Amino acid sequence: MMRLGWLAFTFALTAWPQGGVDPGRDALEWAVALRGRIREMHNPVVVAYGTGRLAAVVCAKDPVPGAGIFRDAIAFTDGIASDAFLQKGTTVLPVASFSGLWKFVMPAALKCDATLYQPSIAARAKARMDEERRKANDTLHRAAGFLDSSQVVDKQLQLDRAGQLVQAALEAGDPETLDMELLTQVLCLLHERAPDLSDDLFVRAVDFVMSAEPPNPGNLQELGKYLFTAPRYTSTPDEEEQHESFTVGQAVVENLMGTRDSANSDCIQAYIEALAQLSSKPESVARNVVVTYATAYQMMSRVQDLLPDRMEQMLRMLDRLEEAAGASAQQVQAKVGAAENPDPAGGSPAARNYWYVGRIQGLLAAGRFADARAMQTRMDDAPAAAQVGTLIDFAEAAAAIQKDPEWAMTLANRQRAGVKRSLLYAGIMAASKSPGSAVQVLQLAMRDVALLPAEQRIRLYAAVGGAVLRSDGDAGLNVMSDLVTAYNDQRVSPRKGVFDPRSVRRIYNPKADSATDSALVLPSSRGFYEAVETERGRHNFTLRVPGVDSFNMAQFLQHADRVEWARVAAVLTGLRDENMQVNSLVDLAGVRLSQNRNR
Numbered sequence: 001m002m003r004l005g006w007l008a009f010t011f012a013l014t015a016w017p018q019g020g021v022d023p024g025r026d027a028l029e030w031a032v033a034l035r036g037r038i039r040e041m042h043n044p045v046v047v048a049y050g051t052g053r054l055a056a057v058v059c060a061k062d063p064v065p066g067a068g069i070f071r072d073a074i075a076f077t078d079g080i081a082s083d084a085f086l087q088k089g090t091t092v093l094p095v096a097s098f099s100g101l102w103k104f105v106m107p108a109a110l111k112c113d114a115t116l117y118q119p120s121i122a123a124r125a126k127a128r129m130d131e132e133r134r135k136a137n138d139t140l141h142r143a144a145g146f147l148d149s150s151q152v153v154d155k156q157l158q159l160d161r162a163g164q165l166v167q168a169a170l171e172a173g174d175p176e177t178l179d180m181e182l183l184t185q186v187l188c189l190l191h192e193r194a195p196d197l198s199d200d201l202f203v204r205a206v207d208f209v210m211s212a213e214p215p216n217p218g219n220l221q222e223l224g225k226y227l228f229t230a231p232r233y234t235s236t237p238d239e240e241e242q243h244e245s246f247t248v249g250q251a252v253v254e255n256l257m258g259t260r261d262s263a264n265s266d267c268i269q270a271y272i273e274a275l276a277q278l279s280s281k282p283e284s285v286a287r288n289v290v291v292t293y294a295t296a297y298q299m300m301s302r303v304q305d306l307l308p309d310r311m312e313q314m315l316r317m318l319d320r321l322e323e324a325a326g327a328s329a330q331q332v333q334a335k336v337g338a339a340e341n342p343d344p345a346g347g348s349p350a351a352r353n354y355w356y357v358g359r360i361q362g363l364l365a366a367g368r369f370a371d372a373r374a375m376q377t378r379m380d381d382a383p384a385a386a387q388v389g390t391l392i393d394f395a396e397a398a399a400a401i402q403k404d405p406e407w408a409m410t411l412a413n414r415q416r417a418g419v420k421r422s423l424l425y426a427g428i429m430a431a432s433k434s435p436g437s438a439v440q441v442l443q444l445a446m447r448d449v450a451l452l453p454a455e456q457r458i459r460l461y462a463a464v465g466g467a468v469l470r471s472d473g474d475a476g477l478n479v480m481s482d483l484v485t486a487y488n489d490q491r492v493s494p495r496k497g498v499f500d501p502r503s504v505r506r507i508y509n510p511k512a513d514s515a516t517d518s519a520l521v522l523p524s525s526r527g528f529y530e531a532v533e534t535e536r537g538r539h540n541f542t543l544r545v546p547g548v549d550s551f552n553m554a555q556f557l558q559h560a561d562r563v564e565w566a567r568v569a570a571v572l573t574g575l576r577d578e579n580m581q582v583n584s585l586v587d588l589a590g591v592r593l594s595q596n597r598n599r
Contacts, residue, residue, distance in 0.1 A: 024061075024593075031058050032065050033587035035072065038585075041578045044084045045101065047095040048076035048501065050582035052105035057590045059112035067113035070517075078121045082128070085168065086593070091578050097163045099129045100171030109519050129172065136173030138183050139165050147189040159194045159495075162186070166201050175212035180222040187226050188241045191262055194495065196523045199264045202226055202397040208273045214284040217292040220274060224256050224295060231258035234537050238262055248331045251290035256298045261538035264472055266524045268302055275299060276310075279317050285324065293318075294332045299317050305362040306542075352537035353381040360388055361539055364395040383504045384534045391530065392539050394420045398545040401427045409441075417448045419518030419528050422460045423545045430467035430547035438471045446479070452518050453497030454490035458550040459523055460488055466550030466559040473562035477571065483556065484574045491577050501531035501538065527551050553580070554587045565592055 033056065038050040052073035059066025077098075085097055095101045098327065102125045109116045131140075143165035146158050166186055169178065183205060191198040194467045201224070209219045225243050233242035244255045259268070275295060278284045285292045296318050303314045322329045357380050363372040379385040397411035405428055412424035425445035432438040449460045461483035469476030473535050500519045521543070528543040550556045561570050569588055575581040 001432055023539070027575050027589070027592040028061055028065070031061075031593060032069070034585055035069055038582050039072075041582060043087075043091050043093070044076065044080050045093045045095065046091060046578045046582055047326050048073060048080055048101055049104065050102075050579075050586060051076055052108065052460075052501070053583065053586045053588065056108045057586055057593060059108075061593045062584060063112055067109075067116060067389040068598070069526070070105070070109040070112055070116055074109060074116060074118075074121065077101050077105050078124065085164075086199050092160065093164060094579050094583065095171060096168035097127075097132055097171045100168070102129060103171070112446045132168075132172035133174055133177075136169045137179045137182065139169040139172070140179060140186055143169070143186050144182070144189065147193075157226070158357055159190065159197060162190055163194070163197045163201060165247040166190070167204065170201070170204050170208045172310065174207070175209055175216065175219060178208075180209075180219045184222055184225050185241055188238045191226070195262060195264070198226075199294050199524055202267050203270050206270055210274050210277060214281050215274075215278045216285065217278060217288045217295065218252075219286060220271075221256075221291050221295050222546050224271060225254060226259055227263040227271060228254075228256035228298070229258050229260055230255040234258040235261050242381075246335050247589055248290050248294070248328050251288055251294075251328070252293060253294040253335070255336055256295065259302070259537075261533070263540060264522070264524050265540045265542040266531050267305055268561065269306055272299055272303060272307060272310075272314075276314065276317065279321060285321065289321070289324045290328045290332070293321040293329055294336070297329075297332060298336060305358060306361060306365060308366050308530045317522050323472065349380055353379050353384060354534045354539075357384060357388060357534055357539045360392070361541055364392065364541070367399060369396045369399070381534055384532055387504050387532050389532075390415055390420065390517075391532070393425065394543065397424050398427060401431050403544060405431060416515070416517060418518055419452065419456060419460065420517055420543060421445075421519045422448045423528070423543055423548055426460075426463040426548045427545035428465040429464070430470060432471060435471040435475075438453055438468050439475050440491060442468050442475055442479070443557065446482070448516070449482075451516050453495075454486050454493065455495065455523055456491060456518060456521070456528075459527065460482065462550045462552050462556040463521070463548045466556045467548060469556075469559040469562055473560075473564075473577040476560065477563050477567060480556065480560075480571050481574075483553065484571055487580055488574070488576050491580075499531075504533070523551075553584050557584065557587045560588075560591065561595055 002465060019562045034049065034054055036275070038047055038054060039051070041047050046151075051069060055066050055069035055073050080098065082098060085093065095104060101426070106122075143162045146162040146165065169183070186203055187198050187205065190201070193199040205223055206220075208224060209215055212219075215365055225241065229242060230244040236242045238260065239452050245252050246255070247253070251504055279292055279296055297312070300314065300343065301320065303311055307314075325332070356375055360372045360375050363369075363375065369392060372395075373389075376385055376388050376392065379388070393411045393414050397408045400408040400411065401424075408424065408428060412421055412428065422445050425448070429438040429441050429445070432441070445460075445464045449457055449464060452460065461479055465476050465479030465483060468479060495566070499522055503514060503519045517530070521528050524542075526542075526544075527548075530543055532539045532541065549551070556566070565588065569585065572581060572584045572588065575584060
């Protein structure tokens with residue numbers, strides 16, 4: 001029966017649109033029909049969540065059918081068993097707890113139609129969420145247990161289950177009662193083995209802390225230990241979570257002056273943005289003005305390196321906090337000291353090289369490429385200097401794409417195969433005015449992307465495909481097929497790439513791929529970052545290119561309006577992961593409905 005239903009659905013893809021059919025009504029009918037396809041999925045969490053997502057998309061176009069689909073989503077959610085979130089399998093759940101599912105479905109349902117509220121169902125849901133909230137810290141302890149390698153045989157399952165349990169604790173927990181110290185410890189344990197997963201959870205954890213009214217500065221400081229520590233501990237393994245603290249009055253202050261070698265620049269920026277938001281709320285600052293000031297004071301060097309445009313604003317904020325902290329501010333400064341700024345003409349070579357790389361990072365953020373190259377010539381760490389040179393070329397090429405595409409292409413071709421060159425090719429395609437030129441560059445990019453592990457291929461196929469879709473729909477559809485294959489590869493053979501930034505210092509490395517830059521690069525929520533390992537420590541450079549804004553299937557589909565939607569939907573049916581397939585089909589429905597919303 002399921003096979004017959006799926007054949008009928010596939011036939012419907014090619015049957016629409018017909019002559020004389022209103023495109024808006026056609027899109028709506030197809031979206032509503034997806035409800036039957038979602039119901040055929042095996043995983044009940046995927047069914048409930050996917051139905052809720054579809055209902056929200058349909059309701060934005062027409063509340064009447066949207067409310068009907070929401071009724072199904074509420075019923076599915078109410079009837080789901082608690083152990084459905086604990087079942088083992090190959091599908092990564094869209095939410096990790098009943099609390100996360102209910103909070104996703106019910107507010108959107110009531111916004112669509114207030115009459116969908118049913119007191120008996122709401123009472124049952126509240127009881128279940130209260131129970132999950134009470135057990136949130138136990139859930140974190142279970143996550144830590146999964147990361148004890150002596151207890152788990154399947155290492156991949158170990159990582160996925162630990163991440164799912166952390167997500168469950170964040171979905172169900174309360175920022176005032178969740179054990180933030182334990183949460184940070186688990187994130188550090190997970191980061192050693194799955195940095196992309198732990199970085200994503202860290203950003204969620206920051207949002208979780210900031211969801212309190214008002215947010216607690218102590219909780220944000222605790223999370224900061226995931227990224228920062230005392231300078232002498234920056235190179236210690238994350239799982240050891242070495243740190244040091246001191247007391248100022250009644251406040252316990254963490255020394256966050258050193259950036260951990262593993263810290264992702266995107267995560268640092270997310271942390272700084274949250275700190276700025278917290279510091280703008282007097283009620284939050286009043287909860288612990290000393291910790292707020294100490295955290296802000298220690299972040300200023302990162303603002304200068306990563307967000308130079310925000311420096312003036314952050315300095316004004318720091319002045320206000322210093323005045324509020326009074327004499328405690330001087331005690332904080334005396335304890336942590338100033339950021340390390342060695343004399344370029346003196347000191348140890350390792351310290352100078354580390355400092356040079358950090359300054360070059362800031363110069364690139366400010367677009368000062370000539371100054372960056374001049375500083376690079378002062379480095380006597382040959383492997384790090386060579387790597388920094390490619391990053392300067394990358395940043396200059398990215399900046400030149402709009403103004404001087406030929407120079408951008410020259411700089412791109414200086415890169416070895418891999419992530420950076422593919423990103424630059426994607427940017428050049430996105431800016432191209434000629435479909436023929438874009439397709440020529442696409443052929444170069446596809447050769448590079450094919451060499452990489454599945455996690456990197458997913459982001460790069462989405463980036464390259466999203467770029468070429470702007471000028472050639474058929475070429476973009478071909479890339480989409482490779483994107484689906486990469487998702488399927490990741491499902492059955494995840495994390496096969498080896499991250500080893502020290503590989504630039506080895507002539508031969510049997511573990512890491514030396515033909516590409518893959519071993520130097522990690523994926524992040526907004527793309528990629530590359531690690532430069534010096535003898536003193538690591539700096540992570542965010543890799544961004546103007547015009548390259550799709551790094552997953554959902555973002556790719558936003559650019560797919562130039563392709564016949566039935567062909568796109570047919571490709572999506574090749575996704576083997578139920579959650580991925582459902583979400584992608586709903587994303588496609590959303591794109592179609594938004595295009596026809598005003599017709």
